[in-house]
Amino acid sequence: MINTEGDIVYTEAKENDLGQSLSSGQLSNSNLAEAYNKGLDDVTLVDYKYYTPSGEPAIFVSAPIMDNEEVIGVVALQISDEAINDIMGETTGMGESGETYLVGPDMLMRSDSRFSNENDILNREVNTAAVNSALAGQEGTEIVKDYRGINVLSSYDKLDIEGLNWAILAEIDEDEAFAEVAAMTRNTYIQIAIIALLVIIIAYFFSKKITNPILKAVAMAKEIANGNLSVEKIKIKSKDEIGDLADALNDMLDSLKNIIQKVMNIAENLSASSEELSASGEEVATAAQQVGESIQQVASGAEEQSAQVEETTSKINELIDQINDVEKMSTEMDEQADNVMDNINDGNQSLNNSIEQIENVKGNANDVAATINNLGDLSNEIGEIVELINDIAA
Secondary structure (H helix, E strand, O other), X not given: OEEOOOEEOOOOOOOOOOOOEOOOOOOOOOHXXXXXXXXXXXXXXXXXXXXXXXXXXEEEEEEEXXXXXXXXXXXXXXXXXXXXXXXXXXXXXXXXXXXXXXXXXXXXXXXXXXXOXXXXXXXXXXXXXXXXXXXXXOOEEEXXXXXXXXXXXXEEEEOOOOOOOOEEEEEEEHHHHOHHHHHHHHHHHHHHHHHHHHXXXXXXXXXXXXXXXXXXXXXXXXXXXXXXXXXXXXXXOOOOHHHHHHHHHHHHHHHHHHHHHHHHHHHHHHHHHHHHHHHHHHHHHHHHHHHHHHHHHHHHHHHHHHHHHHHHHHHHHHHHHHHHHHHHHHXXXXXXXXXXXXXXXXXXXXXXXXXXXXXXXXXXHHHHHHHHHHHHHHHHHHHHHHHHHHHHHO
């Protein structure tokens, strides 16, 4: 207990701080003096600091002593390290390497390490990434190197206690933290390997069941492609697509054999027909030669006929000229007959002239008769020509 003047008037531990002043002297800079000064106004918790009378780091909580709303002193309580270490040293569920500890703003521990038999409070520095993040007000979980230099899975946060700026950390070695995961992963890999092996074995036999018929089908197809139609048919009794493929190949082989047989038959028929055509060709060639000779004969006869036709045409033209002369002479006779009729009607013309004219008419009549006789001869010649033309046409 401390009076208002700052003197320690009572101590339970009976240490050498009893009766000393916190306002002056060697304890004036202690954290107990800080607790006293702050405790005059309110309940206060001050951070660890080495306390000489105790010979070790100490943490104090203080509060004012009131009497009718008047402060008559301060009571201060030194918190035992054991209480804090009991709380922070709980390792249930932390495994072999898990621990929780506290770190102050000076990067010094505020609780003992699990891995140390010494007092670590204010003696062991912990300046890790997790501590810095926690003191900066961050929280999280990550893999970092701890104060021992070992990779650990660290969960950190800032401790929310008024008057203290502490970081609280819970860490476990990475190997142990992920041991179960590693074991599960290892077991998973083993299981995957076993399953993969089984799948490979099953796939091998299953593929053999599929590929063997396919390989047989491919071999058969190659033989057919090379022209070997005597290859044996595939004997596959499965009712799946492989069986359908085998049946299709067998049907194709039969079809090709039938087609080849038909082609051979057609070839034989063509060969026979070719021989017949060859013989017919020789006959046609002979006939063509005969026709050529006949054409030459016809050509020779045609030349003779052409000459005869030209001669006939000339005679016909002469006949036409004579007919024209007869027509002209007939016209003259009509004119002369008209003159004779005129002379008779006149009755006064002299008889000599009449006789003379009659003689002339008689002479002309003789000429006409001769001309008519010539026409008869020409007509006979025309008949002969026509008969000759009919013979040629026949």
